[in-house]
Amino acid sequence: MVEKKVRIGLVGFGTIGSGVAKLIIEQGDLIAYQRGLRLELGCVVDIDTESPRPVKLPDGILTNDIDRLLNDKSIHIGVELVGGTNAAKDIQLKMLAAGKDVVTANKALLAEFGNELYKAAQKNGHCIAFEASCAGGIPIISAIRTGLAANNIKGFYGIVNGTCNYILSNMTAEDKDFSQALAQAQQKGYAEADPTLDINGMDSAHKLAILASIAFGSEVALEDIFVEGIEGVSKEDICYGGEMGYVLKLLAIGKKNDASKISLRVHPSFILNNSRLAHVDGSFNAVSIFGDAVGQLMYYGRGAGMMPTASAVVADIIDVALGNSANTFRHLQLKSRSETEPLIEKIDNLVNRYYIRIMCKDQPGVIARWSKVLAEHQISISGALQHEGHGPENTVPVVITTHPTQQKNVTAALEDMEKLEVIGGKPVCIRIVDIPEDGQE
Amino acid sequence: MVEKKVRIGLVGFGTIGSGVAKLIIEQGDLIAYQRGLRLELGCVVDIDTESPRPVKLPDGILTNDIDRLLNDKSIHIGVELVGGTNAAKDIQLKMLAAGKDVVTANKALLAEFGNELYKAAQKNGHCIAFEASCAGGIPIISAIRTGLAANNIKGFYGIVNGTCNYILSNMTAEDKDFSQALAQAQQKGYAEADPTLDINGMDSAHKLAILASIAFGSEVALEDIFVEGIEGVSKEDICYGGEMGYVLKLLAIGKKNDASKISLRVHPSFILNNSRLAHVDGSFNAVSIFGDAVGQLMYYGRGAGMMPTASAVVADIIDVALGNSANTFRHLQLKSRSETEPLIEKIDNLVNRYYIRIMCKDQPGVIARWSKVLAEHQISISGALQHEGHGPENTVPVVITTHPTQQKNVTAALEDMEKLEVIGGKPVCIRIVDIPEDGQE
Numbered sequence: 001m002v003e004k005k006v007r008i009g010l011v012g013f014g015t016i017g018s019g020v021a022k023l024i025i026e027q028g029d030l031i032a033y034q035r036g037l038r039l040e041l042g043c044v045v046d047i048d049t050e051s052p053r054p055v056k057l058p059d060g061i062l063t064n065d066i067d068r069l070l071n072d073k074s075i076h077i078g079v080e081l082v083g084g085t086n087a088a089k090d091i092q093l094k095m096l097a098a099g100k101d102v103v104t105a106n107k108a109l110l111a112e113f114g115n116e117l118y119k120a121a122q123k124n125g126h127c128i129a130f131e132a133s134c135a136g137g138i139p140i141i142s143a144i145r146t147g148l149a150a151n152n153i154k155g156f157y158g159i160v161n162g163t164c165n166y167i168l169s170n171m172t173a174e175d176k177d178f179s180q181a182l183a184q185a186q187q188k189g190y191a192e193a194d195p196t197l198d199i200n201g202m203d204s205a206h207k208l209a210i211l212a213s214i215a216f217g218s219e220v221a222l223e224d225i226f227v228e229g230i231e232g233v234s235k236e237d238i239c240y241g242g243e244m245g246y247v248l249k250l251l252a253i254g255k256k257n258d259a260s261k262i263s264l265r266v267h268p269s270f271i272l273n274n275s276r277l278a279h280v281d282g283s284f285n286a287v288s289i290f291g292d293a294v295g296q297l298m299y300y301g302r303g304a305g306m307m308p309t310a311s312a313v314v315a316d317i318i319d320v321a322l323g324n325s326a327n328t329f330r331h332l333q334l335k336s337r338s339e340t341e342p343l344i345e346k347i348d349n350l351v352n353r354y355y356i357r358i359m360c361k362d363q364p365g366v367i368a369r370w371s372k373v374l375a376e377h378q379i380s381i382s383g384a385l386q387h388e389g390h391g392p393e394n395t396v397p398v399v400i401t402t403h404p405t406q407q408k409n410v411t412a413a414l415e416d417m418e419k420l421e422v423i424g425g426k427p428v429c430i431r432i433v434d435i436p437e438d439g440q441e
Numbered sequence: 442m443v444e445k446k447v448r449i450g451l452v453g454f455g456t457i458g459s460g461v462a463k464l465i466i467e468q469g470d471l472i473a474y475q476r477g478l479r480l481e482l483g484c485v486v487d488i489d490t491e492s493p494r495p496v497k498l499p500d501g502i503l504t505n506d507i508d509r510l511l512n513d514k515s516i517h518i519g520v521e522l523v524g525g526t527n528a529a530k531d532i533q534l535k536m537l538a539a540g541k542d543v544v545t546a547n548k549a550l551l552a553e554f555g556n557e558l559y560k561a562a563q564k565n566g567h568c569i570a571f572e573a574s575c576a577g578g579i580p581i582i583s584a585i586r587t588g589l590a591a592n593n594i595k596g597f598y599g600i601v602n603g604t605c606n607y608i609l610s611n612m613t614a615e616d617k618d619f620s621q622a623l624a625q626a627q628q629k630g631y632a633e634a635d636p637t638l639d640i641n642g643m644d645s646a647h648k649l650a651i652l653a654s655i656a657f658g659s660e661v662a663l664e665d666i667f668v669e670g671i672e673g674v675s676k677e678d679i680c681y682g683g684e685m686g687y688v689l690k691l692l693a694i695g696k697k698n699d700a701s702k703i704s705l706r707v708h709p710s711f712i713l714n715n716s717r718l719a720h721v722d723g724s725f726n727a728v729s730i731f732g733d734a735v736g737q738l739m740y741y742g743r744g745a746g747m748m749p750t751a752s753a754v755v756a757d758i759i760d761v762a763l764g765n766s767a768n769t770f771r772h773l774q775l776k777s778r779s780e781t782e783p784l785i786e787k788i789d790n791l792v793n794r795y796y797i798r799i800m801c802k803d804q805p806g807v808i809a810r811w812s813k814v815l816a817e818h819q820i821s822i823s824g825a826l827q828h829e830g831h832g833p834e835n836t837v838p839v840v841i842t843t844h845p846t847q848q849k850n851v852t853a854a855l856e857d858m859e860k861l862e863v864i865g866g867k868p869v870c871i872r873i874v875d876i877p878e879d880g881q882e
Binding site for chain 1: 468587591742749772
């Protein structure tokens with residue numbers, strides 16, 4: 001079979017860029033044989049052209065001059081792996097203007113400026129492929145767009161940040177404090193020196209915005225998403241939740257209800273310890289998706305790392321080179337912001353179950369006081385746990401789980417409880433997420 | 442956006458056919474909006490045009506005359522859902538000859554005649570799409586061909602038959618005999634009236650042949666696959682294996698070793714109870730795949746049933762209509778049989794660990810006798826379990842697990858053990874499959 005030669009320009013020669021170059025070079029024959037495509041690196045652009053990388057490029061293709069890529073008409077695909085938003089956006093727009101299809105792993109950029117970039121690409125008759133932007137090596141974008149194309153997607157629940165999952169798994173399995181677990185994640189390379197965007201939930205929110213936009217066919221904005229990170233999680237709550245049958249995960253949740261209202265949120269979530277996502281440990285990612293025809297599907301794999309992410313980038317390059325991405329992208333129809341906004345369900349209206357921990361003074365009448373507050377806010381108690389023995393300053397931890405109730409009732413109840421003089425400090429509140437079993441959603 | 446109208450002809454209006462018609466009719470607007478395609482049923486062909494179905498077709502499109510489909514030039518996609526091999530093969534070839542692309546869920550046909558059909562399609566410049574042939578609603582074919590396109594696939598381990606998994610899950614959880622569990626599966630609609638192809642492993646072998654051909658890029662034949670079903674499995678062995686930390690599953694395994702030798706097999710397999718596939722219960726399917734770049738991926742979902750399978754068929758119809766399937770199919774390069782055959786590793790040479798149960802007479806010197814036989818065949822014992830108490834006719838069950846050893850050594854040892862007069866009956870032997878953790882393979 002005749003091989004089609006496809007020349008690629010790479011911008012960003014860091015970890016992922018090195019992995020992409022490595023795959024293009026080392027799997028070249030396999031890809032040529034199995035897909036009929038001969039991938040060729042036209043140039044690799046990076047500010048730093050000196051530092052050693054884990055891959056040897058052909059002579060003369062590494063440059064710090066992006067115009068070399070933009071002006072090279074033989075390069076059909078531009079791969080943006082710079083990260084961040086400002087420079088990256090400029091680079092993608094320039095690539096599109098120069099007549100190139102774009103492949104990217106940049107979730108922050110797409111979450112913030114995706115709608116604008118998609119329109120620029122469609123206007124130019126080009127495509128943007130972004131499989132690597134969500135859940136690293138797991139081909140989740142193509143699963144939604146291709147494999148589930150005949151489904152009305154009802155919702156999805158994802159563990160999409162490997163750093164947070166590593167930290168929470170570690171806190172759970174080894175009874176570590178948050179700071180200890182974070183330090184270990186950094187030491188092992190699962191967390192960056194500045195882990196802010198990971199642990200505050202924003203990285204998960206970026207991925208949620210992208211997944212939700214294609215799953216629900218809507219222009220999603222970051223401000224549509226309720227975000228709470230894992231910085232405030234204590235090992236005590238992981239332990240008490242565990243005693244009650246729950247495991248703590250940072251979930252990114254997108255749900256469409258029967259009235260087509262969409263809820264989007266990222267927060268620490270207690271899930272039943274026998275649910276499928278409860279067994280996703282360490283730096284792994286997983287996404288459970290519910291389609292109305294297919295029922296529940298789950299995808300599991302490596303959500304980050306040099307070669308898994310590069311695997312997704314090169315899969316996209318191949319898909320773009322075959323012309324399939326263009327076919328799919330041309331039909332990427334997203335409901336506009338003005339149509340989408342009224343459909344977004346506010347967090348206050350969401351119904352959840354809740355885990356609440358209060359530190360009660362060890363004296364008569366305490367239960368009557370806090371249970372009265374819950375009753376006043378129509379909150380029904382599902383379970384409760386109070387160990388014998390004394391907490392600090394003669395307080396004891398009391399853990400309550402609730403039946404389904406609206407967020408605003410819980411928020412109001414927590415405020416009232418905090419004012420009770422029999423309770424010490426601020427109550428802890430963690431949402432319990434009941435992931436539906438197949439067929440229920 | 443302008444909608445592209447795509448007319449479809451359906452052959453086979455049974456369970457899956459009804460599901461496909463239902464999706465095409467009921468999700469028509471969603472698919473038109475999200476993919477720019479207006480799917481339209483041109484005709485539906487079935488011998489039985491009278492029986493009620495769970496979907497109402499537009500008037501006049503149900504027919505028993507396949508020529509109506511073949512001669513209708515406005516129909517571009519033919520969907521074969523007849524099942525079986527003879528008539529189905531004829532139908533697919535006629536559809537291709539009539540200039541139509543083909544979508545099918547027929548694993549038996551593709552496993553047996555796939556190579557011939559693929560060539561016929563490529564010769565005609567058409568494509569055959571077969572996502573629904575493996576693992577029902579799980580988009581595993583597109584995952585391998587698209588999402589993992591940059592990977593050298595090292596192996597995969599699949600639970601791909603829902604009937605067997607339902608039976609084994611039931612035997613495990615409820616301590617049922619095989620025949621009781623089978624009867625329950627039939628009663629609940631998870632097993633057909635004639636379950637032969639499911640329980641003897643052939644259905645799994647069909648799916649393995651298809652998955653292996655695309656994962657390894659080789660023309661695989663059914664005779665390359667070693668097949669053992671679950672008919673002979675006893676609840677006692679599930680119980681003893683459980684005590685030693687294992688769960689019994691029927692696995693379809695495709696593996697490529699470092700010398701590019703390929704082993705293909707379907708057999709009852711003890712896997713560690715903390716492995717990911719061990720938690721796939723009931724009629725669900727799951728496949729763990731290992732790519733050299735991406736590491737381990739796992740896909741989980743419904744492997745059968747009307748709507749999950751229809752979901753995969755309609756996804757294929759959309760992919761064909763967009764032109765993507767043709768792009769992918771054109772590049773489907775499979776190593777010929779003459780290249781493939783020498784690479785197939787014979788089961789006798791395979792190295793496994795084994796679970797062996799023998800019924801020993803309760804008298805002195807027995808251990809010395811059977812352990813000598815194992816030693817003579819270079820088989821090293823990893824674990825052993827003998828409960829106190831008497832078996833039938835004064836025998837006691839002794840369970841041994843071995844270190845890795847070649848199949849032929851075990852086969853020879855079992856023959857010698859059967860001859861020992863201190864052992865009653867035929868030893869039971871079940872392979873232990875150590876599914877590699879991510880990174881090991």
